Amino acid sequence: MIAYTASKIATREFTAKAPLLPTRPQPLHFFAAGTEIYGQNELAGCIYQVEFGAIRIYRLLADGRRQISSFHLPGETFGLEVDDRHHFCAEAISNCGIRKFSLASHPEMSGELLSLALQSLGRAQDHLLVLARQAACERVGAFLLELAERQGGTNMIELPMSRMDIGDYLGLTIETVSRIFSKLKEQGIIRLPSLRCIEIMNWDALHSMNA
Amino acid sequence: MIAYTASKIATREFTAKAPLLPTRPQPLHFFAAGTEIYGQNELAGCIYQVEFGAIRIYRLLADGRRQISSFHLPGETFGLEVDDRHHFCAEAISNCGIRKFSLASHPEMSGELLSLALQSLGRAQDHLLVLARQAACERVGAFLLELAERQGGTNMIELPMSRMDIGDYLGLTIETVSRIFSKLKEQGIIRLPSLRCIEIMNWDALHSMNA
DNA sequence: CGAATAGTTGACCGATGTCAATGAAGGTGG
DNA sequence: CCACCTTCATTGACATCGGTCAACTATTCG
Numbered sequence: 001m002i003a004y005t006a007s008k009i010a011t012r013e014f015t016a017k018a019p020l021l022p023t024r025p026q027p028l029h030f031f032a033a034g035t036e037i038y039g040q041n042e043l044a045g046c047i048y049q050v051e052f053g054a055i056r057i058y059r060l061l062a063d064g065r066r067q068i069s070s071f072h073l074p075g076e077t078f079g080l081e082v083d084d085r086h087h088f089c090a091e092a093i094s095n096c097g098i099r100k101f102s103l104a105s106h107p108e109m110s111g112e113l114l115s116l117a118l119q120s121l122g123r124a125q126d127h128l129l130v131l132a133r134q135a136a137c138e139r140v141g142a143f144l145l146e147l148a149e150r151q152g153g154t155n156m157i158e159l160p161m162s163r164m165d166i167g168d169y170l171g172l173t174i175e176t177v178s179r180i181f182s183k184l185k186e187q188g189i190i191r192l193p194s195l196r197c198i199e200i201m202n203w204d205a206l207h208s209m210n211a
Numbered sequence: 212m213i214a215y216t217a218s219k220i221a222t223r224e225f226t227a228k229a230p231l232l233p234t235r236p237q238p239l240h241f242f243a244a245g246t247e248i249y250g251q252n253e254l255a256g257c258i259y260q261v262e263f264g265a266i267r268i269y270r271l272l273a274d275g276r277r278q279i280s281s282f283h284l285p286g287e288t289f290g291l292e293v294d295d296r297h298h299f300c301a302e303a304i305s306n307c308g309i310r311k312f313s314l315a316s317h318p319e320m321s322g323e324l325l326s327l328a329l330q331s332l333g334r335a336q337d338h339l340l341v342l343a344r345q346a347a348c349e350r351v352g353a354f355l356l357e358l359a360e361r362q363g364g365t366n367m368i369e370l371p372m373s374r375m376d377i378g379d380y381l382g383l384t385i386e387t388v389s390r391i392f393s394k395l396k397e398q399g400i401i402r403l404p405s406l407r408c409i410e411i412m413n414w415d416a417l418h419s420m421n422a
Numbered sequence: 423c424g425a426a427t428a429g430t431t432g433a434c435c436g437a438t439g440t441c442a443a444t445g446a447a448g449g450t451g452g
Numbered sequence: 453c454c455a456c457c458t459t460c461a462t463t464g465a466c467a468t469c470g471g472t473c474a475a476c477t478a479t480t481c482g
Contacts, residue, residue: 059340061421067343069336082333117328122293124335125280129270131342132382133278136470163429171343173471178430195429195479210272347438374461384439389462406447406461 026099031055031092038090044081046100047109047116050074053096054160057088058168068169070123071161073150080116094160131171134210139170140180141209144190148200157198237310242266242303249301255292257311258320258327261285264307265371268299269379279380281334282372284361291327304371342382345421350381351391352420355401359411368409 028051031037037048037055048055050072057078058068069088072078081087101109130142143166147157159166163174170177181198184190189206191199200206239262242248248259248266261283268289269279280299283289292298312320341353354377358368370377374385381388392409395401400417402410411417 061340061344065344067340069339080329082329082336087333087336114325114328117325117332118291118293121328121332121335122298124332124339125293125298128280128335128339128342129272129278131339132379133272133276168343174429175431175472176470179470182430385461386440386463387438390438393462 026101028097028099031096031098033092033094033096035092036089037092037096037098038079038086040086040089042086044079044084044086045104046079046102047077047112048079048090049077049099049101051097051099053098054093055090055096055098056093056161056165056169057090059088066168067171068165069127070120071165071169073160076150077116080113080120093165136170136172136176137180137183138209139172140166140177140184141206143170144198144200145206145210155200156193157200159196159198237312239308239310242307242309244303244305244307246303247300248303248307248309249290249297251297251300253297255290255295255297256315257290257313258288258323259290259301260288260310260312262308262310264309265304266301266307266309267304267372267376267380268301270299277379278382279376280338281331282376282380284371287361288327291324291331304376347381347383347387348391348394349420350383351377351388351395352417354381355409355411356417356421366411367404368411370407370409 031053033053038044040059052074054074055072055078056068057070057072058066060066070078071093078090079086103109103113130139134142144157147159148154151157161169163177166172167174167177181190181192185192187205189200189202191201193199242264244264249255251270263285265285266283266289267279268281268283269277271277281289282304289301290297314320314324341350345353355368358370359365362368372380374388377383378385378388392401392403396403398416400411400413402412404410
């Protein structure tokens with residue numbers, strides 16, 4: 001659908017991360033930005049690992065509200081479900097390369113599943129805390145810290161996702177997200193060299209937003 | 212600490228639920244209302260099953276804000292952690308009887324762990340959706356439906372927890388929780404025979420609050 | 423270069439939080 | 453058994469944060 005240009009494949013996305021599933025090389029599947037990797041109610045049974053690009057996992061409510069439960073960056077895995085159906089959609093945010101592992105045909109992976117499930121659980125619980133008890137600016141702060149950490153602790157955060165994605169992840173509107181970015185910029189806590197890039201100038205300030 | 216009176220042990224709390232861990236009878240531990248079952252940062256490694264009573268799992272932020280991530284009713288299990296430490300506190304809401312299964316000394320239970328983890332994950336994800344994208348009255352509606360379902364689909368819901376617990380679970384203040392209960396009562400959707408008991412009069416209305 | 427899309431900013435409003443007063447329930451001691 | 457006291461819940465008045473609507477700006481893509 002969308003031309004696959006080199007510029008889309010950001011350099012940092014090739015950084016290696018805990019390679020959980022190196023059983024044997026699986027073919028790399030490409031997904032253009034915006035395309036669906038799997039849909040709600042489809043049969044589950046595979047684990048996906050991001051090679052490059054970024055993906056979002058989300059649900060839709062009947063009235064169109066969307067809730068993004070997680071983003072996944074290179075090296076990270078997704079696709080594990082509570083039962084044999086997908087309860088979420090997975091979509092490529094940017095152009096992606098993804099490796100797919102069928103659980104049925106890789107029984108040697110079953111040992112990994114518990115640790116994958118626990119990792120997902122831990123992230124969900126952390127996210128829960130943010131959504132339940134943090135104000136908008138604290139949510140954005142937590143989001144930036146989380147992204148920075150998952151990108152290796154760098155000052156220069158790359159944002160593969162749109163403001164709308166961020167809002168749907170944090171339970172905020174795009175306007176609020178935008179306003180808070182502007183406020184943090186005014187306060188010298190971050191810089192915004194470009195729309196999809198944030199430089200953290202004051203880590204302490206970000207950390208002190210959270211308890 | 213608190214006298215253990217028969218009246219505290221509500222009758223419904225003995226109803227059997229999916230007995231996940233019937234490996235062999237474990238001694239029943241008693242916890243008085245308000246007492247801690249385990250604390251944050253303590254060593255983990257056990258699974259707990261509620262025999263009767265109710266417990267809350269929560270974290271505290273530095274400024275005192277509390278987030279309750281889950282409640283557990285008779286038959287349900289809790290205590291599984293992402294690593295070897297507890298990241299949450301567990302407290303008895305009412306007087307409780309609890310069975311404790313050490314993972315180390317019950318290797319035959321390891322098969323259950325994945326399904327326990329996935330069940331926790333599923334609940335966390337559902338809760339996430341509620342907190343991220345639902346208004347206060349929708350949250351309360353979802354909470355009532357969840358409790359009713361976990362109590363066997365009954366119309367008469369017993370609330371073992373205080374308004375403050377409910378607020379800390381739903382990311383609301385006690386005043387808001389109280390106001391919404393009052394509003395639902397006015398609209399004839401629920402009745403409040405007593406503080407800790409809610410009768411659902413109009414299921415459709417509750418369901419239609421959520422998407 | 424122009425159109426479409428994404429992001430920012432401002433004005434305004436409403437939902438929810440805060441603070442305070444009142445009311446109800448349950449436990450304790452007389 | 454009653455009265456008091458403490459704790460919990462409800463209700464109201466008001467403030468505030470964040471959402472909504474709308475205009476404007478910037479960026480991207482054709």
